[in-house]
Amino acid sequence: MTQYFVYIIECENGALYTGxxxxxxxxxxxxxxxxxxxxxxxxxxxxxxxxxxxxxxRSEALSMEAKIKRMSVAEKKALIGAAQY
Structure with a gap:
C-alpha cells in the first residue's frame, strides 16, 4: 500500500516550504x-x-497540504513543534 507524505522544509532564508x-x-x-x-x-x-x-x-494528504499552505508562519511553527514521529 502506498503511503503519502506532507512535509515542511525550513529553508536557509527562514521560509517554510510545504510539499x-x-x-x-x-x-x-x-x-x-x-x-x-x-x-x-x-x-x-x-x-x-x-x-x-x-x-x-491520498486525498487526506492533499487536504492537509492545502491546509498547511493556508496557515500563517506562526501556525506552521506551532504545528512543527507539535509533530511527533
Missing amino acids: FTTDIERRYAEHVAGSAKCKYTRSFPPKRLAAYWAFED
Whole structure:
C-alpha cells in the first residue's frame, strides 16, 4: 500500500516550504541537491526537514497540504513543534 507524505522544509532564508510526496527521503534529497522540480528550493536551499506526516489516503494528504499552505508562519511553527514521529 502506498503511503503519502506532507512535509515542511525550513529553508536557509527562514521560509517554510510545504510539499507532498510518496517518498519523503527521495524528495528531500532532490530538494537538497537542487534537482527537484521545485524552483523555490533551488533559489532558497533547504536548511532542514522540519516536520512530516504520513497518510494512507491520498486525498487526506492533499487536504492537509492545502491546509498547511493556508496557515500563517506562526501556525506552521506551532504545528512543527507539535509533530511527533
